[in-house]
Amino acid sequence: MSESILISLDNVTKRYQSNTVLEKVSLDIRGGECIVLLGHNGAGKTTLIKLILGLISPSEGSVCVLGFDPSKERANILKKGFGYLPERISFYESMTGMEVLRFYAKLKSTPLDTCDDLLERVGLTEAKNRPIQTYSKGMKQRLGLAQALLGDPQFLILDEPTSGLDPVLRRQVYELVNSKCAEGKTVIISSHSLKEVEAQADRVVIMDQGRVVANGSLPQLYEQAQLQVNIVVTLDVQYTEQVIKQLSGLLATVTTSKGGLSIDCSVTNKMIVLQKVMSLGDIVDDIQIKLPKLDDIYLHYIGRATHQVETLNGEQL
Amino acid sequence: MKAIYILAAKELQDGLRNRWVISIILILGSLALLLLLLSAAPGGTVKASVLHIGVVNLTSLSVYLIPLIALMLSFDALVGEFERGTMLLLLTYPLARWQIIMGKFAGHLLILAITITLGYGGSALFSVLYIGGSAGWEQYALMMLSSFMLGAIFLLVGYLISVLSYDRSVAIAVAIGGWLFFVVLYDLALLGVLLAGNGQIISENVFTILMLINPTDLYRAFNISSVTGSESITHIVGVIKASELNLTLIISIFFLWLTALLSLVIWRFQRREV
Numbered sequence: 001m002s003e004s005i006l007i008s009l010d011n012v013t014k015r016y017q018s019n020t021v022l023e024k025v026s027l028d029i030r031g032g033e034c035i036v037l038l039g040h041n042g043a044g045k046t047t048l049i050k051l052i053l054g055l056i057s058p059s060e061g062s063v064c065v066l067g068f069d070p071s072k073e074r075a076n077i078l079k080k081g082f083g084y085l086p087e088r089i090s091f092y093e094s095m096t097g098m099e100v101l102r103f104y105a106k107l108k109s110t111p112l113d114t115c116d117d118l119l120e121r122v123g124l125t126e127a128k129n130r131p132i133q134t135y136s137k138g139m140k141q142r143l144g145l146a147q148a149l150l151g152d153p154q155f156l157i158l159d160e161p162t163s164g165l166d167p168v169l170r171r172q173v174y175e176l177v178n179s180k181c182a183e184g185k186t187v188i189i190s191s192h193s194l195k196e197v198e199a200q201a202d203r204v205v206i207m208d209q210g211r212v213v214a215n216g217s218l219p220q221l222y223e224q225a226q227l228q229v230n231i232v233v234t235l236d237v238q239y240t241e242q243v244i245k246q247l248s249g250l251l252a253t254v255t256t257s258k259g260g261l262s263i264d265c266s267v268t269n270k271m272i273v274l275q276k277v278m279s280l281g282d283i284v285d286d287i288q289i290k291l292p293k294l295d296d297i298y299l300h301y302i303g304r305a306t307h308q309v310e311t312l313n314g315e316q317l
Numbered sequence: 318m319k320a321i322y323i324l325a326a327k328e329l330q331d332g333l334r335n336r337w338v339i340s341i342i343l344i345l346g347s348l349a350l351l352l353l354l355l356s357a358a359p360g361g362t363v364k365a366s367v368l369h370i371g372v373v374n375l376t377s378l379s380v381y382l383i384p385l386i387a388l389m390l391s392f393d394a395l396v397g398e399f400e401r402g403t404m405l406l407l408l409t410y411p412l413a414r415w416q417i418i419m420g421k422f423a424g425h426l427l428i429l430a431i432t433i434t435l436g437y438g439g440s441a442l443f444s445v446l447y448i449g450g451s452a453g454w455e456q457y458a459l460m461m462l463s464s465f466m467l468g469a470i471f472l473l474v475g476y477l478i479s480v481l482s483y484d485r486s487v488a489i490a491v492a493i494g495g496w497l498f499f500v501v502l503y504d505l506a507l508l509g510v511l512l513a514g515n516g517q518i519i520s521e522n523v524f525t526i527l528m529l530i531n532p533t534d535l536y537r538a539f540n541i542s543s544v545t546g547s548e549s550i551t552h553i554v555g556v557i558k559a560s561e562l563n564l565t566l567i568i569s570i571f572f573l574w575l576t577a578l579l580s581l582v583i584w585r586f587q588r589r590e591v
Contacts (some may be wrong), residue, residue: 053409055591079411092327092404094334106323107410147406 006031006155006186007052008068012061014047014210021047023210024061029188031154034181037190038298039207045190046087048207052188054086080108080172087160087190089144093133097124100132102148110151118146123169137164142282144174145290156180156187162200174200195295206301212299222267225300227292228253229270234260234286244281247276260285265293279285320412321420327422331370332390338428341386348382353444367444373459375437376540379464380533383433390428391475392492394421395586396482405591408439415583422472422579429468437461453539456543465485467536467572473578480585481515503531510511529566532574539567 007029013024022044022167029035037045038127050056051063054070091100101115119128122142128133135143139163158177164171177200178186191197197204204221206214222268235243240261244254252265252273265273270289277284332338349371356370398404407417438461445451474495482488507527510518519527528534 003549050591055405055408057590075412076411076413079409082409084406084409086402086405088402089406091333094331103327104406104410105325107320107407107412109319109411 004031005029006066008064009048009051010053010062010064010080012058012063013045014051014156015058015059021099021210022051025210025212026061027205027212027215029186031186032175032181032184034187034202035189036128036198036201036204037188037189037207038192038197038204039097039271040192040302043207044210045207046159048209049084049157049158049190053157054079055084076314080151081154083148083150083156085141085148085158088161089140091132091140091143094131096131097135097139098128100143100144101128102155104147105150108151113124114150115146118149119143121149138166141165142169145176149176154185156185158187158189160190160192162191184259186208187310192231195293204297206298208302214297218297221297221301222292225292225297226266227296227300229264229267229292230290231270231277232257232260232288233263233284234288235284239283243277243280246280247273250276318409320416321423324412324417324420325423326426328421329427332424332428337390338432341428341432341589342436345382345384345432346439348378349437349440352378353440353448357444357448359506366450366452367448368441368450368457371441371444372453372456372540372543375460376537379460379467380537380542381500383464384474384500384533385469386432387425387429387468387471387477388475388492388496390425391421391472392479392488393485394425394476396485397477399483399591400485405463408591414587418476418579418583418586422476425472426465426469429465429472433461433468437464447530459543460540463536463539467532470532470571470574470578471496471499473575473582474476474583477578477585480582480589499531499533504534530571532571535570536566 007027009025009027011019012025021042025044025048027048037048041046042165047056051058052070054063054065054072054075057071063070065075065078067076068184070078092103096155096230097119098115101119102112105112116125119125122145124139124142126147127139127285132140132143141161145158145161148158156177158173161177165173172195177189179186181200181202185199189197189200198218200259201218203217204214205212206221216224233243237259237294240256242262244256246265247254249272250265251269252263255262255264263273263277274287274289277287329338331435352374353367353371356374356516357367394405398407437457441454445454473572478488478491478495482491507524511524528538
């Protein structure tokens with residue numbers, strides 16, 4: 001985590017004709033970090049990844065990977081240390097899984113005997129001698145993952161790695177990502193499925209309409225968002241008035257609900273409120289605590305971003 | 318160098334697998350054999366060997382066929398990979414863009430070399446063994462070599478179309494248009510200008526230069542003049558005086574085309590975004 005900056009984007013803007021897909025994005029990625037890029041389709045995640053890989057050049061600003069501009073041919077030496085899984089993977093359909101993997105292994109100057117292990121690891125051993133055109137979407141995705149892992153790359157970029165995979169395979173993918181993080185590799189995952197990536201992320205970068213709207217570790221984002229914790233207290237109706245009075249001094253919103261009370265308070269106030277509720281003793285039948293989820297954080301930042309755009313437009317008018 | 322070799326081997330393997338190689342061998346071989354057999358038929362007072370006449374006949378066939386085959390091999394090479402998405406992944410691997418072009422080019426050249434050697438060479442061998450007479454084999458070999466060179470130029474024309482297209486169906490339409498232009502329309506237009514102007518619009522020298530610019534006419538002129546004594550050239554390349562056709566000039570024009578097209582393709586490919 002304390003390692004030096006590996007990738008640095010400085011005020012990067014990318015336009016296709018008049019269409020701005022990234023706007024003034026600045027981002028630093030350190031060695032060994034696991035970064036999760038979150039955003040809707042079209043938020044600019046894939047464009048950001050393509051810029052880092054040097055597949056496209058920025059319209060403004062600069063991208064720097066280990067001191068190189070990745071879009072220049074000189075940066076080719078970097079690419080040996082890259083592993084990349086594209087969002088929509090496609091292969092040469094007439095080749096078999098094994099042939100494809102060996103082809104890429106040769107291009108990466110990786111020993112060919114690792115191919116068998118990799119195919120085994122992604123569960124394609126049985127299908128390795130069949131042409132890709134007979135593969136399902138999930139199998140192609142797994143083969144894509146295998147090629148991304150060729151040569152044990154220091155830097156892994158997975159663009160929506162779990163799309164098209166069943167739940168079991170999704171878990172395998174995330175286990176794999178975890179093990180890569182544990183090995184000290186730098187990992188970037190883009191996703192719009194939020195719950196799965198929660199455990200992996202050292203840092204979450206939320207993107208919306210081509211801009212970075214949030215960037216920080218999960219606890220930081222929780223704190224910044226000041227999301228409310230919802231505590232549902234089940235108790236006998238006759239005590240409600242009494243309890244509301246007792247809680248009135250706290251920074252919490254209390255509403256009556258079916259069979260009890262619903263309390264909303266900030267994350268930082270959570271413990272104080274809970275202690276108060278616990279001190280009520282026997283009259284409380286049950287307590288349920290609903291912590292804000294990553295989804296809520298995501299929606300919070302996306303929501304705020306939309307709001308900002310609106311006010312900005314308002315001012316212009 | 319290694320990357321180029323890997324890509325070339327893959328192109329060759331693809332060509333073998335999708336039966337392009339075998340189909341081209343069969344097409345070239347059977348047509349060459351047919352023309353050689355026809356050349357062997359008693360041809361009046363002309364005393365020339367089978368291979369000699371074969372060169373003349375085969376030239377007028379190859380001039381249509383070789384560019385077409387080369388374009389069909391190459392029009393899809395880049396646009397197809399962009400469209401299917403395989404280019405995106407390939408470009409993240411440690412190889413330069415020019416190496417991708419050179420690798421594909423080397424692979425396709427290999428396919429051309431194999432098919433021309435087996436198709437044309439095989440027929441010639443059959444002719445020498447069973448019809449008789451190996452006289453003229455040098456000219457025949459030169460015809461094979463020049464067919465290969467013609468093919469190389471049209472492979473690059475195909476790549477250029479491929480790198481400029483954003484749609485495979487457009488690429489194939491442009492490729493066929495390009496073929497029609499170089500092989501048919503160009504000559505017709507020149508002939509039209511020549512006949513209509515009665516030599517007034519363009520001088521004979523300009524005409525010769527215009528003729529030599531087009532690689533297909535260069536190919537015709539080269540092969541027909543190599544089988545000299547061919548007073549009976551029926552094509553308009555007959556206008557070109559044999560003295561103007563030295564090997565250095567022809568090879569220079571060929572390499573000019575080659576380098577110009579190759580640099581153009583690489584330049585466009587380097588600018589293209591995924």
